[in-house]
Amino acid sequence: DSGVTQTPKHLITATGQRVTLRCSPRSGDLSVYWYQQSLDQGLQFLIQYYNGEERAKGNILERFSAQQFPDLHSELNLSSLELGDSALYFCASSAFDRGRNTGELFFGEGSRLTVL
Amino acid sequence: EDQVTQSPEALRLQEGESSSLNCSYTVSGLRGLFWYRQDPGKGPEFLFTLYSAGEEKEKERLKATLTKKESFLHITAPKPEDSATYLCAVQGKNYGQNFVFGPGTRLSVLP
Numbered sequence: 001d002s003g004v005t006q007t008p009k010h011l012i013t014a015t016g017q018r019v020t021l022r023c024s025p026r027s028g029d030l031s032v033y034w035y036q037q038s039l040d041q042g043l044q045f046l047i048q049y050y051n052g053e054e055r056a057k058g059n060i061l062e063r064f065s066a067q068q069f070p071d072l073h074s075e076l077n078l079s080s081l082e083l084g085d086s087a088l089y090f091c092a093s094s095a096f097d098r099g100r101n102t103g104e105l106f107f108g109e110g111s112r113l114t115v116l
Numbered sequence: 117e118d119q120v121t122q123s124p125e126a127l128r129l130q131e132g133e134s135s136s137l138n139c140s141y142t143v144s145g146l147r148g149l150f151w152y153r154q155d156p157g158k159g160p161e162f163l164f165t166l167y168s169a170g171e172e173k174e175k176e177r178l179k180a181t182l183t184k185k186e187s188f189l190h191i192t193a194p195k196p197e198d199s200a201t202y203l204c205a206v207q208g209k210n211y212g213q214n215f216v217f218g219p220g221t222r223l224s225v226l227p
Contacts, residue, residue: 004159042218042220048214090159105150105215107159
């Protein structure tokens with residue numbers, strides 16, 4: 001058990017719909033990362049938050065948005081869903097602090113999104 | 117742009133047959149290179165961090181090494197439970213705190 005909790009584990013929805021994925025990081029971790037993993041691609045970085053603020057942005061579509069709340073949990077919102085958005089969405093947290101690289105990401109079990 | 121490639125894409129070994137997985141990278145100033153193991157339907161699990169060329173880390177049957185352009189994950193006398201996808205990731209100095217992952221090597225160890 002990594003200590004990172006993601007909900008829901010599975011989600012089936014239709015094209016055009018909107019879903020919200022939730023992530024609770026390990027206790028004390030300030031950084032949260034979101035990754036997308038589909039069958040034909042590896043782990044694709046979407047976005048990172050550090051203590052409530054956006055820190056880095058990857059290949060995140062405009063239809064997707066995320067935020068990190070004061071209690072450090074994070075939500076990834078996916079809207080106007082398309083078939084190609086079907087994937088595993090992982091959240092990870094780290095103890096990274098300014099100037100100190102712990103080098104380790106703790107991943108949740110993922111949320112499997114299926115768009116029909 | 118930081119990039120990571122891994123080879124081979126898939127590898128099948130007999131139990132006890134040692135081999136190596138390769139991770140090649142280009143990065144603007146390496147903060148660290150990381151190895152993860154991922155089982156089907158699960159999140160990646162951290163294995164090693166390497167910070168500088170010449171560094172080596174070991175854990176049970178796994179040993180990771182690092183040069184200026186690539187890293188190797190050596191698997192000695194593997195067992196079926198070592199079957200998994202092994203992911204390599206890098207963190208560069210010019211890209212915030214992002215970790216860039218390679219596509220992985222799918223390892224199957226047959227009894």
